Amino acid sequence: MSNVKDMSLADEGIRKIKWVQKHMPVLEHIKKQFEEEKPFEGITIGSCLHLEPKTVNLGLTLQAGGAEVAMTGCNPLSTHDDAAAGAAALGLHIYGWREQTDEEYYEAIDNVLSHKPDVIIDDGADMIMYLHEKRPELLENIKGACEETTTGVHRLEAMHADGALKFPVIAVNDAYTKYLFDNRYGTGQSSLDAIMGTTNMLIAGKNVVVCGYGWCGRGVASRAAGLGANVIVTEVDPIRALEARMDGYRVMKIREAVKIADLVVTVTGNIDIIHGDDFKYMKDGCMLSNSGHFNVEINRGDLEAQSVSCEEVRESIEMFTMKDGRKIYLLADGRLVNLAAARGQGHPAEIMDMSFAVQALSAKYIVENDLSLGVEKAPDSIDDEVARLKLKAMGIEIDDLSERQKDYLADWREGT
Numbered sequence: 001m002s003n004v005k006d007m008s009l010a011d012e013g014i015r016k017i018k019w020v021q022k023h024m025p026v027l028e029h030i031k032k033q034f035e036e037e038k039p040f041e042g043i044t045i046g047s048c049l050h051l052e053p054k055t056v057n058l059g060l061t062l063q064a065g066g067a068e069v070a071m072t073g074c075n076p077l078s079t080h081d082d083a084a085a086g087a088a089a090l091g092l093h094i095y096g097w098r099e100q101t102d103e104e105y106y107e108a109i110d111n112v113l114s115h116k117p118d119v120i121i122d123d124g125a126d127m128i129m130y131l132h133e134k135r136p137e138l139l140e141n142i143k144g145a146c147e148e149t150t151t152g153v154h155r156l157e158a159m160h161a162d163g164a165l166k167f168p169v170i171a172v173n174d175a176y177t178k179y180l181f182d183n184r185y186g187t188g189q190s191s192l193d194a195i196m197g198t199t200n201m202l203i204a205g206k207n208v209v210v211c212g213y214g215w216c217g218r219g220v221a222s223r224a225a226g227l228g229a230n231v232i233v234t235e236v237d238p239i240r241a242l243e244a245r246m247d248g249y250r251v252m253k254i255r256e257a258v259k260i261a262d263l264v265v266t267v268t269g270n271i272d273i274i275h276g277d278d279f280k281y282m283k284d285g286c287m288l289s290n291s292g293h294f295n296v297e298i299n300r301g302d303l304e305a306q307s308v309s310c311e312e313v314r315e316s317i318e319m320f321t322m323k324d325g326r327k328i329y330l331l332a333d334g335r336l337v338n339l340a341a342a343r344g345q346g347h348p349a350e351i352m353d354m355s356f357a358v359q360a361l362s363a364k365y366i367v368e369n370d371l372s373l374g375v376e377k378a379p380d381s382i383d384d385e386v387a388r389l390k391l392k393a394m395g396i397e398i399d400d401l402s403e404r405q406k407d408y409l410a411d412w413r414e415g416t
């Protein structure tokens with residue numbers, strides 16, 4: 001059963017799914033293994049992930065392993081209607097469409113849960129939260145869950161600390177083969193790609209303010225600098241601020257940064273990064289975008305309160321006219337621009353290849369093991385396997401330690 005926008009888009013969706021499959025060699029390898037081993041026979045997997053071609057390929061990989069798969073999106077703006085229709089035509093249960101209301105978004109989550117999943121794959125923890133709060137009768141079916149992103153992991157750790165979490169969770173985000181590549185190079189490239197595609201503006205010579213110098217912030221800063229921007233970083237963590245400085249960027253307080261910003265990209269996972277009086281100090285024409293989480297990093301309510309009008313001037317660009325006549329532009333409703341902007345394509349397929357390989361192997365790990373309650377990193381063996389498969393797919397060979405080298409590294413006696 002599915003509920004998508006328009007099944008006549010299925011052929012185009014399938015074309016796009018086939019395209020990404022050519023660029024996801026690790027997941028394709030795992031799909032073949034799953035076809036032989038059938039680790040998910042009798043298992044239902046429910047997911048809440050950005051519903052687009054690469055995610056559908058994860059769904060097909062789980063299906064190849066014998067799973068019944070039900071999927072919805074994890075953001076009201078990020079679903080690709082053609083990929084959703086294609087996935088439904090390929091036998092996955094798909095619920096969702098682009099531009100859902102909040103009510104429709106949670107209804108779709110509810111529909112997935114009605115399939116009574118044994119395993120949940122979440123991105124941002126909305127499905128896990130909803131399950132605990134609104135469908136607690138289903139908790140007993142759940143063997144475990146995987147969480148895709150930094151903020152989702154933080155939410156679930158907080159839930160566990162409160163004693164509220166009722167099943168084990170694997171923090172897929174915390175695998176090296178996830179955050180070092182997805183959060184950094186994926187967010188770096190896809191955010192700039194979406195901002196440029198949405199605005200058709202030049203990046204070179206602009207003051208680009210990156211709020212947060214975590215894994216995503218590093219990626220966004222380096223890609224913006226590569227395009228010729230003058231990058232300014234804001235941080236609250238002294239070590240990350242120092243790192244940003246020594247990586248060559250200016251570091252300053254947000255209040256100083258907004259005064260000179262041409263473009264702001266928030267990537268903190270935190271609330272109210274741009275809020276209140278910050279809007280009063282912005283230059284005419286300043287563009288605001290978020291690539292972190294949900295739509296809380298830029299306080300839209302505060303922006304609206306200080307403006308006299310708001311108009312969609314181009315797809316995914318709202319122009320706020322301020323009381324003094326300045327124009328401030330908000331991209332993609334302040335939701336993560338690389339996925340929620342109409343032109344946002346998400347991370348490149350080669351990146352999601354690794355993230356979703358970790359998801360697929362973590363789901364298998366959940367069904368094959370009795371994990372204890374809590375939030376734990378994906379096992380190192382999964383990281384190692386994904387990295388080795390990726391190197392192999394890229395045609396890269398690396399060296400092995402010799403016996404002499406192993407002995408040397410294990411010996412404290414050998415010195416100068």
Ligand SMILES: NC(=O)c1ccc[n+]([C@@H]2O[C@H](COP(=O)([O-])OP(=O)(O)OC[C@H]3O[C@@H](n4cnc5c(N)ncnc54)[C@H](O)[C@@H]3O)[C@@H](O)[C@H]2O)c1
Binds near residue numbers: 151336
């Ligand atoms: N757009 C995407 O596709 C994508 C991909 C991966 C992660 N994410 C999301 O992006 C966000 C960041 O993820 P990450 O892995 O980089 O996390 P991270 O924890 O590595 O980095 C976040 C950084 O923001 C800083 N920060 C917090 N509050 C701040 C404030 N008030 N001002 C300035 N800096 C502040 C923190 O000190 C930290 O260095 C999360 O919400 C994550 O879920 C988005």
Ligand SMILES: N[C@@H](CCSC[C@H]1O[C@@H](n2cnc3c(=O)[nH]cnc32)[C@H](O)[C@@H]1O)C(=O)O
Binds near residue numbers: 124173292339348
């Ligand atoms: N549901 C929240 C979650 C943040 S999404 C951040 C996650 O999106 C994932 N992501 C980035 N690009 C893609 C993509 O193209 N397809 C599926 N997931 C993606 C990425 O792994 C990252 O951890 C929200 O919408 O605000």
